Amino acid sequence: VNAKPTGDIQRVVVVGDGGWGTAMAILLAMAGRQVSLWTHDEAYGAVLSESRANPRFLPGFEIPATVRVSADLSTLLSGCDLLVSAVPTEFLRIVWSGHAAHLPAGLPILSLTKGLEAGTDLRPTQVLRELTGARPLGVLSGPNIAREIARGLPAATVVACDDSGLAQRVQASFSSDKFRVYRNPDLAGVELGGALKNVIAIAAGLCDGLELGENAKAALVDRGVKEIARLGERLGGQRRTFFGLSGLGDLMTTCYSRVSRNRTFGERLGRGEAVSDIKASMKQVAEGVKTSVPVHDLMQRHGLALPISEEVYQVIHHGKAPRETVRSLMLRGPKDEAEDLL
Amino acid sequence: VNAKPTGDIQRVVVVGDGGWGTAMAILLAMAGRQVSLWTHDEAYGAVLSESRANPRFLPGFEIPATVRVSADLSTLLSGCDLLVSAVPTEFLRIVWSGHAAHLPAGLPILSLTKGLEAGTDLRPTQVLRELTGARPLGVLSGPNIAREIARGLPAATVVACDDSGLAQRVQASFSSDKFRVYRNPDLAGVELGGALKNVIAIAAGLCDGLELGENAKAALVDRGVKEIARLGERLGGQRRTFFGLSGLGDLMTTCYSRVSRNRTFGERLGRGEAVSDIKASMKQVAEGVKTSVPVHDLMQRHGLALPISEEVYQVIHHGKAPRETVRSLMLRGPKDEAEDLL
Numbered sequence: 001v002n003a004k005p006t007g008d009i010q011r012v013v014v015v016g017d018g019g020w021g022t023a024m025a026i027l028l029a030m031a032g033r034q035v036s037l038w039t040h041d042e043a044y045g046a047v048l049s050e051s052r053a054n055p056r057f058l059p060g061f062e063i064p065a066t067v068r069v070s071a072d073l074s075t076l077l078s079g080c081d082l083l084v085s086a087v088p089t090e091f092l093r094i095v096w097s098g099h100a101a102h103l104p105a106g107l108p109i110l111s112l113t114k115g116l117e118a119g120t121d122l123r124p125t126q127v128l129r130e131l132t133g134a135r136p137l138g139v140l141s142g143p144n145i146a147r148e149i150a151r152g153l154p155a156a157t158v159v160a161c162d163d164s165g166l167a168q169r170v171q172a173s174f175s176s177d178k179f180r181v182y183r184n185p186d187l188a189g190v191e192l193g194g195a196l197k198n199v200i201a202i203a204a205g206l207c208d209g210l211e212l213g214e215n216a217k218a219a220l221v222d223r224g225v226k227e228i229a230r231l232g233e234r235l236g237g238q239r240r241t242f243f244g245l246s247g248l249g250d251l252m253t254t255c256y257s258r259v260s261r262n263r264t265f266g267e268r269l270g271r272g273e274a275v276s277d278i279k280a281s282m283k284q285v286a287e288g289v290k291t292s293v294p295v296h297d298l299m300q301r302h303g304l305a306l307p308i309s310e311e312v313y314q315v316i317h318h319g320k321a322p323r324e325t326v327r328s329l330m331l332r333g334p335k336d337e338a339e340d341l342l
Numbered sequence: 343v344n345a346k347p348t349g350d351i352q353r354v355v356v357v358g359d360g361g362w363g364t365a366m367a368i369l370l371a372m373a374g375r376q377v378s379l380w381t382h383d384e385a386y387g388a389v390l391s392e393s394r395a396n397p398r399f400l401p402g403f404e405i406p407a408t409v410r411v412s413a414d415l416s417t418l419l420s421g422c423d424l425l426v427s428a429v430p431t432e433f434l435r436i437v438w439s440g441h442a443a444h445l446p447a448g449l450p451i452l453s454l455t456k457g458l459e460a461g462t463d464l465r466p467t468q469v470l471r472e473l474t475g476a477r478p479l480g481v482l483s484g485p486n487i488a489r490e491i492a493r494g495l496p497a498a499t500v501v502a503c504d505d506s507g508l509a510q511r512v513q514a515s516f517s518s519d520k521f522r523v524y525r526n527p528d529l530a531g532v533e534l535g536g537a538l539k540n541v542i543a544i545a546a547g548l549c550d551g552l553e554l555g556e557n558a559k560a561a562l563v564d565r566g567v568k569e570i571a572r573l574g575e576r577l578g579g580q581r582r583t584f585f586g587l588s589g590l591g592d593l594m595t596t597c598y599s600r601v602s603r604n605r606t607f608g609e610r611l612g613r614g615e616a617v618s619d620i621k622a623s624m625k626q627v628a629e630g631v632k633t634s635v636p637v638h639d640l641m642q643r644h645g646l647a648l649p650i651s652e653e654v655y656q657v658i659h660h661g662k663a664p665r666e667t668v669r670s671l672m673l674r675g676p677k678d679e680a681e682d683l684l
Contacts, residue, residue: 143560154668155557180561214599215497218485219522222591243585249564256598257556326496 009173010034013076014084015095017041017048017069018284020112021086022058023146029064030152031176036080037063040095042071057284061150074102082108082170085128088285089115092124096131108136108166110159114194115287116294123191125162136163138170139187141194141246143253145260149179156180158246160190182245189237193247196232197254198288199295199309200224202266204255206315206322209270220308220329221255227306231295234302262288269315270322292316351515352376355418356426357437359383359390359411360626362454363428364400365488371406372494373518378422379405382437384413399626403492416444424450424512427470430627431457434466438473450478450508452501456536457629458636465533467504478505480512481529483536483588485595487602491521498522500588502532524587531579535589538574539596540630541637541651542566544608546597548657548664551612562650562671563597569648573637576644604630611657612664634658
């Protein structure tokens, strides 16, 4: 709490007490912002508030004393410049349905959620638009493992908004010597990169679990980013965004980090554990497990070939044997690389 | 030695007994080709031939009994369909100068070398062209850690030739259910990707050595592939090739594999070891150490910004402190991501 604030976003309410929401609250508080953290669970909110820690979702880090914690959003909104939505995709609609009636007109929301809504296939900011009406919306997305941000390790990220003024304000207010914020006008592309990479990361984890080696894994991740670009472009993103920090950058972190939930989910699948057992043992959702369903729907609706995402879908939801997926991916006929390329 | 040969490349001479040359000899011999291995060192050749192992450069793998080993290339050339050049960049000119006079006209050469020649800044196939005259030339390059190939783990690679017939023959003859070979017509792009990624891999190793975390490393690798594309396109490659297997794919393997020599070199630098000590302790060259010099030359000659490669050059050749390079890379002003993108 010793850095000097820049930019004009001073009061921020982070909605959601998961790992990334908590790390963002810590990051902003250390940069001198006035930060509040909303949790849906009043009892757990009291734990956070009194212990100044989040043992369930971000163990080992201190929540600065200046961060106010509450389960009553209305008490936190006074003077608020920005809401940060750090809610998992599956709870997005229920959480924001509850808040919508109380939100001041024009108060911007910045989404950290990486996924697509089951059933509707909507991006998180599309869900927010539907629920919260006309207001500036944006996403912040990139290779941002929460624990590393909370430790103060250097990272870069991308902000994209439907209002370029908001993007500039977020860039000015969130940037520090440890956290480098780029702007990108392609809101759909930035948001889709963060959602779609989680499915590919499960496939990368399968590679690890099957002990296929670094050669096979790199081939898969390289084809994976093209698969993301293929679907993402069809859904309104710009191709080049998927090769930027919020696409390829986030994909690599998620595919190679030992602590990534999605990669770990795939690794355990590859080692032979059952989907239900892995799910039961994880405290936070592996978003890719859910996202694989809308991706499968979108693939069919748009008539696209997404071989890696489809194998992940078949393994998780139809019990295909992980080792069979590798055969499917490796044994296609020889061909020209250009078919797979940009 | 039980697979059935396909394609019409039956007799192959691999020139060079390093890790990748030896692994390629094993791969081809196991696929039923008649393979010979040339070594410059007659005494060490006798060790290989008698022990059926390469303890110096590929310990732990058996060289099939059918692989003939010799230090006299002329005795191996009879009936040869293809020469595979697996010589480190720094020895390329001296080795092929010695062979040039004895080579049959029209015998194709497939290069596995990943680097640029110091002093001339030439690609390996450009050096081969200069020394060996008119003949079909090609490269095979991709995420191909030698030890994994020798173990029979699955991998994919790219072949690019100045003669499309050769590319098709190599694809048909080298492909197997473990080794997937793509064709790409962009010879310069495939070859440059393999050369330039070694410099970025040293920077990725610096990240590891300085313990900066996965977020920073992914940001660096993502910016690194764009830096490779920027220089590679100027040197005649096609932009999209640098995001393919032989560019991004190989870059990821090299940046994330624990066993990569270039990444390891950077990691040890980042931990504070001196360049001379690291060099003295490594049995095989880290190609990126050499390649950083031509890359620096080319950057200046073409007036390009290659911030990551330049920091690697400054650390290795001008004693810049590794921690300072991070400051240089992280503390540039906030800006639009598009400036860094494709």
